[in-house]
Amino acid sequence: MADGPIIPTTRPKRPRPPSGRTNLASCVVATIFLIFIIIVILIVYYTVFKPQDPKIAVNAVQLPSFSVINGTVNFTFSQYASVRNPNRAAFSHYDSSLEILYSGNQVGFMFIPAGQIDAGRTQYMAATFSVQSFPLSAPPNMGPTLANGDGVGFNFGLRVQPTMEIESKLEMAGRVRVLHFFTHRVKVRTGCRVAIAVSDGSVLGFHC
Structure with missing residues (x-):
């Protein structure tokens, strides 16, 4: 009995890891956002909640x-x-x-x-x-x-x-x-x- 036709198979392609540029951009965005949050907190602290002495x-x-x-x-x-x-x-x-x-x-x-x-x-x-x-x-x-x-002291009575x-x-x-x-x-x-x-x-x- 003859074997059936052989169907070639292909391996699934692995997803490419993110490039170094993408990682760098994400870090920059996160850093800018963190700096922005810190600046906002400092502004609120020194304008609204700045401690004062009793x-x-x-x-x-x-x-x-x-x-x-x-x-x-x-x-x-x-x-x-x-x-x-x-x-x-x-x-x-x-x-x-x-x-x-x-x-x-x-x-x-x-x-x-x-x-x-x-x-x-x-x-x-x-x-x-x-x-x-x-x-x-x-x-x-x-x-x-x-x-x-004359610098003489008195008390006017x-x-x-x-x-x-x-x-x-x-x-x-x-x-x-x-x-x-x-x-x-x-x-x-x-x-x-x-x-x-x-x-x-x-x-x-x-x-x-």
Whole structure:
């Protein structure tokens, strides 16, 4: 019995691998796209989400108790402040403190508990603590006087009373995390000079 006709077969052609030029073009396009995304993120970060330092404002200073015995001062210090967070992310603060100085020496210190201030919000803080006893510098400063053209001091009949001056330093440290990727470390401080009447401990004024 005769065999049937032999039909020639052809091997399927293998697909040609992509050329080197195609790979290079793909890499260039991907790189340009990545650079574009990074530029957009940086623009948004520095225009909309750029971190800013919180703003501290001291609203009031009081001395609930005050006494002077044998030239030694003892009092309780109270300070009321507001802290505004201008960022679009929460401000987490820690390692914050309030320090009281007299004649350049520390006479009082208080740690401020850690906390968080939400984005765009203002938090009010009140700190009250006892200041350790310390001797008054002698002699205490007298009240404000004015001077005439010859430099001679006079007070126009105003009652002059001895005063003392202390300095308060409020410092807050923390961080602001933007877009869950960028962390901005923050350390802000404010200092106030407080004038106090030695006779009764009344606060004559303060300047921050």
